[in-house]
Amino acid sequence: MIKHSIQDDTILKESIFIIGKVSSVEGRKIKIRVNKDKNLSHISYKGKIIKNVSVGSYIKITKGFIEIIGKVEGEYITREKTFNHEYKKDDIQIVRILDVSLFGHFESEKFKQGIKEMPLIDNECFLLDKDEFNKLHQFFPKDERSIKIGTLTEEPSQEIKISIKKLFASHIGIFGNTGSGKSNTLAKVYSELFDEYGDNENFVLNSKFVLIDFNGEYTKEKMISKNKVVYNLTTRADSSNKYKIKRANIERLEVISVLLEATEKTQKPFLSRALKNSYLEEDFEGRATGNVIKLIRDILQKADSTLSTSIFTELFSHLQGVEEEFGTIARDVLVKLEAGELKYHSRDSAYYIGEGTSRIFSNGDLDRLFTNFFGKVGDLKINSANFDRIKFKILSQYYHEIINGYSNQEHIRPLIGRMFKKFDMLSKTIEVCEDEVIDKASSNLEVINLKDVNLEMKKTLPLIICKQLYDEHKGDAAFEKKSLHLIVDEAHNILSSSSERESETWKDYRLETFEEIIKEGRKFSTFLTISSQRPYDISSTIISQLHNYFIHRLINDNDIRAIEKTIAYLDKLSFESIPILSIGSCFVAGLASDIPVKVDIDLLPLEKQPRSETVNLEDIWFNKSTTKS
Structure with a gap:
């Protein structure tokens, strides 16, 4: 009786979740002919309303015991001529066709990237059930540490978590126009890390995070971590708050x-x-x-x-x-x-x-x-x-x-x-010291605030500081047991390959230094995170060497092309929707996520948000306390 019930459930589920059959195979691009009864926006299964297949949906193709996973990138209709035997005449039938791109498969109950076998014509295609959908978005083994960054845009009930190992042992790029939410994303990623492990002794002793902050966005007391050291550098006047650089450097x-x-x-x-x-x-x-x-x-x-x-x-x-x-x-x-x-x-x-x-x-x-x-x-x-x-x-x-x-x-x-x-x-900003004079910082997080530094020094100081940190870490015999994380906000300020405000020699030296860090740094446990609103201005060598990407809304065609040329992780549909992403939404793609996903990044509490919000003119102009009587 139980066996019969399970069999009935399986038959019922397959009859409802099936959407059609493979009609053509061209490389990893296939076409699916949709069944007539699967053209509604939603279907009902065991009293629950389930979203039917549409552009952006994931589908499963069964080839015997092999389950191949693809993503719907487009759809269209075609007219087919059929013969009506009842009325003995030709009829025109409208058929819905899905364009699908294959990207992975299920193996031993786990999702794996890559295709082992291609589907055959007439292989059946299904919607993913809840368990399969969860497996698709489980980007790491269950015993691996992770941080939550947000929820899936198309399915808000689906939390998105990223493996700490896969994310932070990598070079990260965060891109998006002003007001797209990229500053919140940078803060969220590192806030989650420090909230979870900031009190862990090994984490504090064996890691160093240095954030180059061009606009003073990350200096709030509770930003990322309360236990951080902030260097408020200035060229406006001589200050005692200076960053120490070794004389030899x-x-x-x-x-x-x-x-x-x-x-x-x-x-x-x-x-x-x-x-x-x-x-x-x-x-x-x-x-x-x-x-x-x-x-x-x-x-x-x-x-x-x-x-x-x-x-x-x-x-x-x-x-x-x-x-x-x-x-x-x-x-x-x-x-x-x-x-x-x-x-x-x-x-x-x-x-x-x-x-x-x-x-x-x-x-x-x-x-x-x-x-x-x-x-x-x-x-x-x-x-x-x-x-x-x-x-x-x-x-x-x-x-x-x-x-x-x-x-x-x-x-x-x-x-x-x-x-x-x-x-x-x-x-005014640097204190030159002998090697033995420089004390170890009391925190493993340092924020270098360059808000009050002039333009010339904004290009100079990050290079000098990052060069010293990288060379010292690389020269440390125990570098394999420690990690260095350089975080550069507004990275186009120092990683531009087309800047005309400096000599060619200086620009070449600056780019060579950061290109060395991004190409060779991984071998020495050194990882770079860059955030920018203008990826087009950044050296293509640097962008192409990034491992993980958070891509917010980008409007400029040059910026989108720069991303498209250097990032192999995003599909065509995702690229085309970059200009229409909502605030706070971004594509997460790279080694830390098995598939590119559109995520709504969690908004941080007000006291932990970066100082990057747009000014509220209504409050300034029409506040009662400032309005004339």
């Missing part, structure tokens, strides 16, 4: 030459010589003052007419920019130089001070001239803090080569001007 030829936009043939070789100054390297603070004294004496002794007294004015003006405490000494010397107290005697090829018989010449009594005019220089103390050291090394090399005729002043001088401007901006 700044004083690299490749970094300095790109930062200062050094020319390849003259300025870059000059910088190489400056950085290799072993004399200053051995005892900087002890030898820096002596180096200045030697430069002054060399100028006085050489007494080159091409240099004149202007070389001293330039030297002391530059020294003011190196060391603040040197300001008084430099100003005193500059005042005397401007007053013309130091003169050049062209006939004797010598510098001199004084008038008439009390004149002191550099070729007669150099020591007395130096003591009387430059004596206080001996009190100079140049420390190696922040950028003072590297500035002084470059200046010292510059004047050494100019005095001795090794370099053309006109070739190197523009570099010196750029150096002061660039290093002054960097010094």
Whole structure:
């Protein structure tokens, strides 16, 4: 009796869930001829209303004991000529045809991506039942840790969970126009992770997350995690809230030459010589003052007419920019130089001070001239803090080569001007430290807030910070047991391949650095997450190397084409619906989801939402408290 009941249920279910038969097979694209009684929008099964087959539905094709899964991408009708035996005449029959793309199969009660066998003509096709639908959206083994990101758009009762291992051990791309919900998606993904495992000791000790925040969206106290460290960097004023960078990571030829936009043939070789100054390297603070004294004496002794007294004015003006405490000494010397107290005697090829018989010449009594005019220089103390050291090394090399005729002043001088401007901006946001000075952060989540940083530094700082983090992690012998996660919001700001606001050398170096991270980082447990409203502007190399995608609404054709060219996970139907996605909805595709799915990402509570909401003009304009009586 029970056996008979089960058999009846199976027959009933198949009779209701069957939708038609395969009518043609062309690669993984097939056509299904729909049965006449399956053309309604809904069907009834055991008292429940079930959505019938339509564009976007999943279907099952049975080939013996093999169950092949496909997705309906389109439909149309065709007219077929049939013979009516009752009335002995030809009839026209309208037939509904479905275009279906195959993408997987069921094996041992589990969904598997890929096709092992193709269907045959006349194989029967069915709607998926609830259990099969759930299996299709079970993207990980039941014993694997996961996070919930939202619900299926077409089936809100179906929760979508993603494997932590498959998602976070990958490069992630989050794309969408302004107001599409991409900031909430980024925050949701990482909030779920930290809410679930933020108190786990191993998670805290063995992972590091660094979020580059261009607009200050992720700095709220409860954003992602309460236990985060926020660096509010600014170029508007000197601040104590600076990011620490190791001296060795700044004083690299490749970094300095790109930062200062050094020319390849003259300025870059000059910088190489400056950085290799072993004399200053051995005892900087002890030898820096002596180096200045030697430069002054060399100028006085050489007494080159091409240099004149202007070389001293330039030297002391530059020294003011190196060391603040040197300001008084430099100003005193500059005042005397401007007053013309130091003169050049062209006939004797010598510098001199004084008038008439009390004149002191550099070729007669150099020591007395130096003591009387430059004596206080001996009190100079140049420390190696922040950028003072590297500035002084470059200046010292510059004047050494100019005095001795090794370099053309006109070739190197523009570099010196750029150096002061660039290093002054960097010094407001970066603290240069020796290796042993940098303490480990108290949290495994750092947010670098660049909201108050100027445009030039917004392109510079993320590169310097990410380069240091990646190189240090890669050089750690225990990198296999730790992970580094770099998260870049508004990534088009630094990953653009078409930016014209910077030199080609700088752009190439920036792209090469991030392309190396995305191509090689996985081997060193380093993973990149990028979020952007303009995927077209981002290097195609970077987009094509991403493993998981969250694609919100994109309107621009170039952006959609950029996604289409580099992402193999999305089907044609999904691509065509990207411009009409609603706010908060996105396609989730990649290694973490066996199939591309349209998901409504859960909206975070107000206190955990990023600061990216559109301003409410009605509240601003018509608030009673601000309205005139």
